[in-house]
Amino acid sequence: MLSVVGCKNDYDPMDTLCDVSWYTSETIKQSGVYKVNVDSFISFMDLSQGCLKHEWIIEEGSKFLKNDFNYKDGNLSSQVDENKGLVSTRQQESVFFAKPGMTKVVLRNVFSEWVRSNTSEPVEAVKEGDDWVLTKEFPIDVYGKLDPAVTVKKLDGTVVLDIEPGYEVSDDKEQWTKIELMAGDQLVFIDKEGGDRPDSRTWAVANRTYSDKEAVVRFTNANTFSGFTISSSRKEPKANVRKIIPLVVTVKPCTDPFEIDYASSYVDVTSPDIIVLQAKNGAFLKATGVTDDFTVKVASDNTELDVIEVVIDESDNSRLNLKLATPVYPDEKILVSYNAGANEIVATNANRVLQNFSDQEIRNDYLGESVIPDAALKLCGFELPYAGNYWADNNSLKHCSLSGDRYYEGAQSLKVDINSVLSSQIFFMQSEPKYFALEPGTYKLMHYIYVEKAGSGLAGKPYSAYSMGANNEQHDEDGQIVQFKFPEKTGEWVLNSLVVTYTADDIKNGKMGYKFVFPQTTPQGSLFYIDNINLIKLR
Structure with a gap:
């Protein structure tokens, strides 16, 4: 019988078969390849009986840990047993993986007669001279560390900041890149996916979070912003690294007419009775008593959708939410108009008011609700x-x-x-x-x-x-x-x-x-x- 145990997460010393079974995961069985982080380990136990000879064999870049190593010690590399070399005859070994890439651990047992492993994918012994040798390979994919790399650009493609893997961020903000923008300007934050196979990221920029590989960030309020971060993540094997983006953005008030960015306005897919209007060059300060100033209609037949409430978004004052009496349906082309009445919609700076507009299409990505139970x-x-x-x-x-x-x-x-x-x-x-x-x-x-x-x-x-x-x-x-x-x-x-x-x-x-x-x-x-x-x- 051959068994293998898992990585250092939830590790306990192995003394019983129950421990072994507990460390064998379904994910490993299905993929056939063990996935571990570099500088971590896997423990193996051979439960074979009647062996004439037994060996665990590893490759360069992997090392056997000391028999009494402390898995809670963060510095496992200091607990490597260099005297064991690449071959061990112990029944149980813990292998430390110091080098990223594909490697393998091999169990080689010698018997006096033919045997076959009692596993889901049986391995049979092969005749070598007078002996029968059973060899089982455990393929292991060792993932390297995550090391976020970032490029920040203007919409015209001008590079503002470029950070390569291994970049060390100075604690002195005076050394950081500085840029001035006008309210409403946008920057593109690009994840260059540094490190070994990250599969997601979270940006934290100007009090908002984004998850896109290329996050387009609009700076709407006059202020100075810094402390932006990217958190790079990997689900399997689990890893997460957060890096500061050394950039200081100073946003100046815009004096241009206050307008809506129609291409960035949309039907809320989670609440299709809400239309979100995105300010193009500023943020909203006041929008009261303006419900009757908006008209929303379906382009195909000019059906009007009554607007029953207009409010500034609580989490982002560059967005204005129009609540409708009835929801928008999938695939409908939605047109919005605004004609200022007695109460104007006011921006946060320069005494600007929202400009009138007529029959502007806003994005409708709403897929609809299923009628299937x-x-x-x-x-x-x-x-x-x-x-x-x-x-x-x-x-x-x-x-x-x-x-x-x-x-x-x-x-x-x-x-x-x-x-x-x-x-x-x-x-x-x-x-x-x-x-x-x-x-x-x-x-x-x-x-x-x-x-x-x-x-x-x-x-x-x-x-x-x-x-x-x-x-x-x-x-x-x-x-x-x-x-x-x-x-x-x-x-x-x-x-x-x-x-x-x-x-x-x-x-x-x-x-x-x-x-x-x-x-x-x-x-x-x-x-x-x-x-x-x-x-x-x-x-």
């Missing part, structure tokens, strides 16, 4: 077995299966592998008892598709969704057809969506279901994934 959404995202009384298929399991290989959200998707010529179409559909309640109206039927392998001519070929309502008593194909096309792009998730309108006659007993069909003409050799089927209400 919460209990069914997991099934529509294939987080639960699709055939478990919700989805059924035409005996196509040789083509369709749940998979954790790819997923847009959650942990699974539906994998469709056209691995042979189709004798007929393949489909999966909701079973009738699992239809969901639906009212007549206009909706957007959507899902995400990931094409991994495109068979010859797959791009642009159709596949369909059939509405399973009143016209589909026997689940035949005379219902309303929503026809999608396979995307041109491969290797990335693509949102496919189409608008559908249902009358009362289209819906059976107030309920609706769907059947997705991949036709017989779907090219052989195609491999794709479907995830997050959804139905969104439109206006």
Whole structure:
């Protein structure tokens, strides 16, 4: 039996099998590669019995720790046992990884007869002379330290500050880079992802936080700002490093007319009854009694959305929030107008007031609320077995299966592998008892598709969704057809969506279901994934 234990987090001395089992993680089993930070360790224990000879073998850059090392001591490098070299015959060893990169730890046991490990992926002994030798390799990916690197630019591309990995920030602010801006000017903070494989970052700039790789920061208030930071992070193996950005920004009042930045204004995707107007060159000081001065309408049919409240954002006074009586719907083009009345909207400096504007489009990225019940959404995202009384298929399991290989959200998707010529179409559909309640109206039927392998001519070929309502008593194909096309792009998730309108006659007993069909003409050799089927209400 071979067992391996984990890293220094939550480490305890290993005396029992229970300890060993506890240190074996699912993540390691699935990936097959151990991921550790440089200057950390993994402890290994061999539970084999009847060995003639036993060895743990490591490579240059790795070292055995002393038998009585203290894992709580932050300086593990001082507890290395140089006398052990690269080979140890002890049953239990802890290996310190001092060098980033791929390495391995090898267990080599010699037996007098053939043996096989009792593991999920068995390893068998190989005959060498008169002995049987069992060799097990543990591949280890040693991640180096994180070392944030940053470039700060103006919108015109002029570099303000450039910090490379290893840059030491002076404690003396007089040595820092200084720049003057006008209220409303913007800087771009670019994460150059210094260090070994960071996967996220958090910027802290002028009392706000950002997570984008390239964060565009608008300085709206006249003041002097400094103490900006970037925190670079990695999920596995866990690491986080925070670095100060040595930059001092002095913002001067703007005397230009006070205006809205329409391109940066938007519908709040978490509260679609709120429109956020972003000041272009300053911040808001006063906006009272101005509700009737704004007009919001849907461009397609000039439907007006009543504005019931106008307030300055509590967390950012460069934003003005318009609260609507009814929410904005997905895909709607929203136009906003402002015509100052008796109470003007005032900026924070230079006695400036907001300029009038008419029918300016603001960004609407709101995706809408699902009408599919919460209990069914997991099934529509294939987080639960699709055939478990919700989805059924035409005996196509040789083509369709749940998979954790790819997923847009959650942990699974539906994998469709056209691995042979189709004798007929393949489909999966909701079973009738699992239809969901639906009212007549206009909706957007959507899902995400990931094409991994495109068979010859797959791009642009159709596949369909059939509405399973009143016209589909026997689940035949005379219902309303929503026809999608396979995307041109491969290797990335693509949102496919189409608008559908249902009358009362289209819906059976107030309920609706769907059947997705991949036709017989779907090219052989195609491999794709479907995830997050959804139905969104439109206006």
